[in-house]
Amino acid sequence: MSDQPSLSRVRLGPVVLHGATVLLRPPRIADHEQWRRIRLRDRSLIEPFWSSSPLEWHERHTAKLWVRECLAGRDEARAGRRLAMVVEVDGRFAGQAELISIDTATGSAELGVWVDSEVARHGIGGLAVALLLDFGFGPIGLQRITAPISPANAATASGAARLGFRREAVMTRYFDAGGARSDHELWALTAAMVPPGGFAADWVHSHRADRSTPLPLPPTAERTGPPVATGSVIASAARYYAGRVLHMVDPLRASCVPTLDDRDRPRVVLRKRRLADGRQWRAARLRARAALDPNGEAPPSTWVDAHSRARWLREVLRARPGLRSTAGLVLAIEVDGAYAGECRLFDLDMFDRNARMFVWTDPALGDAADRVRTAATRLLVTYAFDALGLCRIATAIEPQDRDAAAVAARVGMVREGRMSRFVGATGRRADHDLWAVTVPDDTASHRT
The missing domain is CATH 3.40.630.30 (Gcn5-related N-acetyltransferase (GNAT))
Structure with missing residues (x-):
């Protein structure tokens, strides 16, 4: 500005x-x-x-x-x-x-x-x-x-x-x-x-x-x-x-970042990011970017610079935890103790009821990637509704990303329409489908 x-x-x-x-x-x-x-x-x-x-x-x-x-x-x-x-x-x-x-x-x-x-x-x-x-x-x-x-x-x-x-x-x-x-x-x-x-x-x-x-x-x-x-x-x-x-001291800005796990799927854990995750984060992001570019085009230099290990170090050291922070609530996805991606809850509205979500996993997980992403998404949605008191969570998915759309459908999200020239969490300006899930009516009525 x-x-x-x-x-x-x-x-x-x-x-x-x-x-x-x-x-x-x-x-x-x-x-x-x-x-x-x-x-x-x-x-x-x-x-x-x-x-x-x-x-x-x-x-x-x-x-x-x-x-x-x-x-x-x-x-x-x-x-x-x-x-x-x-x-x-x-x-x-x-x-x-x-x-x-x-x-x-x-x-x-x-x-x-x-x-x-x-x-x-x-x-x-x-x-x-x-x-x-x-x-x-x-x-x-x-x-x-x-x-x-x-x-x-x-x-x-x-x-x-x-x-x-x-x-x-x-x-x-x-x-x-x-x-x-x-x-x-x-x-x-x-x-x-x-x-x-x-x-x-x-x-x-x-x-x-x-x-x-x-x-x-x-x-x-x-x-x-x-x-x-x-x-x-x-x-x-x-x-x-x-x-x-x-x-500044309410739960949405809490300094204590939770560790979330699912008893039915103990392999998948959401936890606070660590400095040691930097190398795995960069390699996984490069693989994820390549997966979204079927033509094999190299990512722009600005994108590569934004995913350097030095950038990771600065981001983690400067990060303020909590949903009200600039970056929102960012958690690492861990599978069997190894870094496997991230999920982010961000863009909280002025009434503390709506937010956006982005979940990505390392393509190196292979056939397990969708199962891990589904489990992580369920953990994040449950935490947002039950602990943070949100009423609606939305995510933007590029039309060609059928895997992400399938995950959204599995966790109860519904496609609501298509947004033109929208910048998604990947940083690309393109058309995106809007998917969302809302808290059940009886639960929301006790929070309004």
Whole structure:
């Protein structure tokens, strides 16, 4: 991110649509009153698609929680992981739009937006998304942006399609919204789909052709309460940063990496990686890479460099254990006491319920490779659901990798769709099939 502007200071626009000026800017503490007023008024439109919570709707829109949201957005923006913006129409707060889970290594991010119902039918939400897309594919350099959309949210799906998003998959029980985990459609855009003049220009042009009447502005809102007091801001900030400290010692960031084994298959063990594994790791990775290249092409020099023994040493010494770490939870697969591959649980979502998985084994295992990979995958999935409390685990498999698909099917995973130009755990950008398994309904209900 060194060559890119700080995400905490980004402003997008202004752009004029139907006579109204639309601007995206960072959120402010002073936005709380208008944010709360609109969200309470539009509850019936927002809550069915919003993350579930034990709190009542009005309790979720206090000054304390808004301050926490602003602070979290700024921290994530400084780290380059999130671009949280307020949608402003003619100087008035009118919603929020953001890119989250920004990963410049894979060139990916996820998009979310909501807007005031009084401007929603005039293309404002679509324009806000278009501005984010132009910035994501432009200055940030993303290659793929996704949007999970509830099948019941027909208006949002229609707007996504009009922007050029393509529906790739239906993700089973992906998100806990409106009080229960529900399926969501995966919509995606890639850099190759950017219009010649950009998304914002294309959106404005198409809407100018649709309507000629100016956007009706809502009447000036009366104040519903005093501004957020300085003392309240300080107290909320103190609670927020104290919570971040406590978050570092939860089980998902535990420093104690488990050793997992199966009594029915005692030969296969998952354990912490060791420095002594370096030589076997490099040789096994080279064999695994060759197995994925049927044409016998040599791997690029960058891939070889990334799998040097020196790189292994640095990675193991610098690694922070736990699912919340940058690399996620990484365990070595051991068969009869010998290193035989690795499994990785990573990309934990913001609600600590979904994660991705990647398991690979040394092709030198021969006919036993699939059995070992199946056993290791079962151990990891069981640990993720039972010990870590996850509700969904997904993995990306290249279509030609039939062995990996067979393993996924054996452990109960289901193919949900195909993702275009996705960067898998091997580092290659290509089409990948999305496979996933979810925790049983009765188990998940006790965790939400």
